[in-house]
Amino acid sequence: MNGVWCSPPAPPVKCDTTGCTVSNAYGIFPDRWTCSAAAAIFPSSEEELLEAVATGSRKKQKMRVVTRWSHSIPKLVCPGGEEGLIISTQELKRVVSVDEESMRMSVESGAALGDIISAAAEYKLALPQTPYWKGLTIGGLISTGAHGSSLFGKGSAVHEYVVGMRLVVPLRGGNASVVTFNSSHADLDAAKVSLGLLGGISQVTLQLQAMFKRSITNVRRDEQDLEESITEFGRTHEFGDLTWYPGQRKIVYRIDDRVPVNQSGDGVNDFIGFRQTLTAGLAITRLAEEMQEATKDAKGKCMTAKLQVEALEIIGSGFKNNDLGFVKYPIVGYQNKLQAAGSCLNSTEDLLLTACPWDPRIKGEFFHQTTMKINMTKISDFITDIKRLRDLNPSGSCGVELYNGILMRFVKASSAYLGANEDSVDLDFTYYRSKDPMVPRLDEDMLEEIEQMGLFKYGGTPHWGKNRNIAFQGVLKKYKKGEDFLKAMKKYDPEGLFSNEWTDGMLGIGKSKGVVIDKDGCALEGLCLCAGDRNCAPHKGYFCRAGRVYVYARVCRYEV
Template sequence: LINEAAKAGLALPYTPYWWGLTIGGLLSTGAHGSSLWGKGSAIHDYVVELTIVSPGQPEEGYAKVRRLDEHSSELDAARVSLGVLGVISKVTLKLQHIFKRSITLREKNDSDVADQVVSFGSKHEFADIAWYPSQRKAVYRIDDRVPSSRSGNGLYDYIPFRSSLTRELAAARTTEENQETDSDANGKCLSAKNRLQSSGTCLDSREDSLITACPWDPRIKGEYFFLAAFSIRLPVAKSFIQDVQKLVTLEPKALCVLGQYNGVLIRYVKGSSAYL
C-alpha cells in the first residue's frame, strides 16, 4: 500500500512501525503510528469507505456485503472491530500528497522525560520517545515532514526487524533463559543491548533454510517477544513516568530487561470516534 501510493505521488501519512500487516488486520486491531497532529496516528481514522462481508441468509447467497462510508452510522463500529463483524474486503483511505520526513534521534538523560513527554509530542508531528529506565536514558525521535523537494533519500530500516542469524538468536535465548532460572538480574543489566540506531524489516529475507530469520520466528529458538501495549492519558503521563522512576530507584536492577528489548516505546495517538 505504501509503495503503490508513492507511485501515484501520494502518501498514507501515519502507519504502524511494522509493515507485516494486511490492511484488514491493521484496521481491525486499531494499529497506529505516533502523532498528536491532525486526526492523529490511528489509520482507521483515515478510512472514508470500506466493504465488509458477513454471513448472510440463503437468499443472499449466504454472504451479506455491506458498503459503509463516512455517512454510515455503522462505520465507527466496523473500522475497529477485531474481525467480529465480518471480513473487511475493500478499503478506501484518505491519502495526502507525498512528502519527505526528517528524523533525528537525540539521546538524553531521562531526568526530565516526565516533564517533556507532553510538550515533545505536540512539538513534532511524528514524535516518539524510547525510554530505558534502568539506564536512565531516553532517546527522543525528532521527526517532522519536510517538502518532497528537499534533497536526500534515506531509508529507516529498524534493526530489530532485520533478519538475524538463527544461531545467534538461539544463543541469546539460551542466555536469557539461564538468567531467568538463576534469577540473575546482574546478567541482564550488564548485557543489555542498546538498539538505538535506525532500523529495518525481515519479511523479505531470502529463503536460506532458516539460516537467518526474524528474531521472533516460532520455527527457531529465537528471542522471547511479548510486546504489551497500554494507553495512558496525557494528563497523567508525567505521574506514570515518575512512578516508574521511583521503582528504579528502589530496585535499580528490576527493569534491566527492558533495555534488552528496546525499552519503553512511548508513542502518541489521539482519541477516536471508533467504538473500540
C-alpha cells in the same frame, strides 16, 4: 515482497484430513493452545468471500477471519470450536484502484502494509500514518486499532484514514450480503476497529496524501524531566516518539517532522529489530538470556542491555542515510521509505541462515507484550510511579531494555467506538517469556505491578492485538461507546457467528465468565491476577504479594 527468495513467516493456518488449526506469528497463544476448526477457506475475491460467509451462515458455523501472518497475540482468530470455519485473507491482497485526483486508494483486506506503501508511492502518494512493522495486513491492523505516533491532524491510528469499507456479513436464514460503508455512514465508526466481530472485511478505501519527506534525529538524554517534557514533545513533533531505558535512566527522543520535498536526502528505515537476522546469532542471544533467567543474573541483563543500547546508537537503530548505511543524523527521506520497516520478510529461503527474530520455527525470541494507552492528563503521574518502583529495584527493569526499551507513542482521540477515548500515550513493554508456562520470570513482580498500575490505577486501555488476558477483563466498560459497539455487533451479526468464547469473555457478553483462567501458576502468564500463592510458583520461591508502590496490585514476587 513475494519474490522467489522471499521467506516470510509460515502461514498460521494448517490443515490435514482431520481438520484445521490456526495459531499466530509467534506459534502460540497466551494459554499455550492453538485453535481447532473443521475447515479453512482461502477466498481470492469478494465473491468467494461472500460465498464463504454464506456457507458458514447456512451451517450456523462459528467463523473467524485470520490474516496472512496473524500477528495478534490474544485469541482473536479462534473460530469457536472444532466445528468452526477459518476464513483466511491470504489471497485477498490486490490493490483494487487508485484515484490520483481524490488521492484515494482501495485495497483488499489482506493487502500487506508494505505492498500498500509501495503501491501508493508509484502514484507519488503516501499513507500519512502506519505502524512501524510492514508485515501487517490492512484488515488486521485497522481491526485492532494499530497506529504510529502523532497527535497532528487525524492522529496516528490508521483507521482514521479509512473513508470507505466493504464488509461481508451473515444474514439470518443462512445467507450473506455485502455492506458498503462510506465516510458518512453512521456505522463506519463501529466497523473501523471491529476486532473482526461484525463480519469479514472485503475492501478498505484509504485517504492518502501527496508524497512528502521527513527528517529524523534520535537524541539520547537523561530522564529527569521526562514527566514535564513528554506532553510538549508530542505536541511539537508530528511523528515523534520516545524510547525509555529506565534501568539506565535514559530517554531517546525521536525528533521526527515533515520537511520540504526539495530537501536533499534518500533515507531508509531498516529497523534492526525487523531485519533478517542470522539464526545462529538469535539462538546464542536466546540461550544467554535463558541462562541469565535461570541464574537470576539481573546485573548481567543490565550490562547486556547497556552494550546493546550503545551499539544501536552507533548504527542509528537501523535508520540509513541511503541504501548503503548510517552516517549521521538527520535522516531525511521520503515517507514511503521511512514510515515502516520489515526487511526480514525478504530473508533468504534457508531458515538455517536468516529469519525474522521471533519466527517460531527457529530458536529465537519468545516474549510477552504489555501495551496500554494512558490519557495525556495522567501520563506524568504514571511515569513518576514507574520511577518510584524502579528506584526500589534499579536492575529490575533491564529486561525490557533487551527488547528496545519502553516505546512511547502518541495516539489522538478517535471517533471509532473502540478507538482511543482521549489523546493518549501508548506504552509498549516487550519482555522475556519462557517456553515453559510454569517457569517464572526474573523480577516479574516489577512489570506485573506496572501492568496493573497502568490498567487499573490510571485506567489504561489495552492494544487490541497485544497483551495478556488480564488486560482485557471487563475492558469494554472503559470505552465511552462500548455499548454502541455491542449494538453494531447485534445488527451486522445477529446470531453471533463471528464471535468466539474468548471475545465474548472480553466483551462481557454471552455465557462466558470472562478471560481470566484460575489455575495453578496462572499469574505467571497473565491469565489471572494472583489471589494466592498457588497462582504463582511457590515451589520455586515465587509468592503472591502486594505491590510496592501500587499496593492494590497482586504480583508474583521472589522471596528467598
